[in-house]
Amino acid sequence: MARRSDREKLARGEIRLTRDGEGRLTGARYVEGEKNRGWILAFDHRTGTGTFTSPDRMGQYSWAEGVVSFYTAWHDGPASEEMLDRDEWIEGCLADLRDTGHVYVARAGVRALDRGELAEAARLLRAFETYARGRPGAYKDAALARFRTAAALVVAARGSARADRAVSEALAAVLAAEEESDKESPALGRRLRKVLKARRSREVLAAAAGSALAALDASWSGTGEAERWKQLEALRHRIARVAGDAGLAALAEAAAAHATDDRNVARFAQVLASKTGQSELLADVSRKLGARGDASVADLNNQASTLTTAGRYDEAASLLAEVEARLAADDGGDERQHMLDEYFHQTNLAILSWRQGRYQDGLAPALRGYQLEREIADLHACDSPLAETRYASSAMFNNGLWAIISMYTRLDRFDDAERVFEAELNDPVRLAARHGAGGDSLENAMNAGLCIYTERKTPEKMARGRRLFELLCQRIPLPERKVLTWAYACAFGYYGVEDRAREFIQRALDKGVSRQELASDPDFDPVRDRPWFNALVG
Helix, strand or coil, X not given: CCCHXXXXXXXXXXXXXXXXXXXXXXXXXXXXXXXXXXXXXXXXXXXXXXXXXXXXXXXXXXXXXXXXXXXXXXXXXXXXXXEEEHHHHXXXXXXXXXXXXXXXXXXXXXHHHHHCCHHHHHHHXXXXXXXHHCXXXXXXXXXXXXXXXXXXXXXXXXXXXXHHHHHHHHHHHHHHCCCCCCCCHHHHHHHHHHHHXXXXXXXXXXXXXXXXXXXXXXXXXXXXXXXXXXXXXXXXXXXXXXXXXXXXXXXXXXXXXXXXXXXXXXXXXXXXXHHHCCHHHHHHHHHHHHHXXXXXXXXXXXXXXXXXXXXXXXHHHHHHHHHHHHHHCCCCCCHHHHHHHHHHHHHHHXXXXXXXXXXXXXXXXXXXXXXXXHHHHHHCEEEECCEEEEECHHHCCCHHHHHHHHHHHHCCCHHHHHHHHHHHHCCHHHHHHXXXXXXXXXXXXXXXXXXXXXXXXXXXXXXXXXXXXXXXXXXXXXXXXXXXXXXXXXXXXXXXXXXXXXXXXXXXXXXXXXXXXXXXXXXXXXXXXXXXXXXXXX
């Protein structure tokens, strides 16, 4: 049993023990200064009862003849009832407190890294690592990997020659940890970029992404294709949380370079390269897939998309004609895959027609693509009694939405374009799911919605569009991509909201829009003579 002299002081906090008049332990809690962190153990020897509370659960206990029976209720999970030895129970509670205290040790080490206090950071993170090594299973894999990556970043900041390898190995463990949500991941990405800078950060990300992908591939024996794709999508979300677009670009390169016969990995590289704008990589992967004798409809669709992006329209049209013939000859295989293949075929046809200025020809495939887009999402949606409808991110696409709004607008069918745009804005759950699954393509579609009013602009049309612009700002307060950020700046300027126009011009500049591009945009004419505009844009 722990004695009063065994009180454990950890970083700026401590585990405080309390005893009764006979010297028996009656409680323990983890505090920082006078602030209780929510971990409290308390028991009464007289009544033989006790409680143990933490941020995620509460346990009630009673004992007789040295045996404890307890009932534990998790805040977000099932309750349980068990029995065990009293001293074992008390030591287990104290171990939970020690585990918690060492988490705060590690967090203090990370804060020291952020302040540049490298010796202090190294000491605290080393203390956590030493403790964690003796407590296997006490911490989730993602938390352990994240703290070990921070420790490796301390080594890197101190100039070790082996630091980059250490960081990439630790980061690979972060990417391999299967957690649905990790709020600390973006902060880890910021530390990575701050310590390693752009070039080294990219190299470390590429090595970590490759290791994580190889570990995933090695576990795939006997795993079905749908499950493999699900795991690849989960890896994509994890690396996006840590490193954003730079991480996705590194993952695309790792997937393209990965030596495997599994076509899922190559298709995964295609999807990522398309989303991150890596046109050369996309063309290379698509060419390799398309050259294989067993090229699937999905491979041909992807290659056609690549050719369209490259301006090779006749070749793209030829491939899409082959896709159409293959779809027509489908003998009733996988219905879900057929829907996906038809969806990409129709949206590819619409985009090709758009690029060639054949808007009337593109209308029918745009309509069909948009219809399939919604059907596919609805097939993978579920309703929860505790929440609104949820959509699987892997089944949410946006090219059909962009195509139908854009076709209607170019054909002067503004009422039809506005009807589609407004319907999407009035469905916030679906819109949020669209944004989460493909922020770039969704924001392009929302920009197309604003073009309903700004193309062939008139005061009447702009007045009509203000209501939907304000609704869009509620749905997407801060666009992630430069195109929609630029569009927000233009709209705020036109509507006379100059403080917001100024804010979004600066945001557009920060996202890579040039001052020359902004200065030459006639949409800024309403604010062009303002001193602040000239100061920002010149």
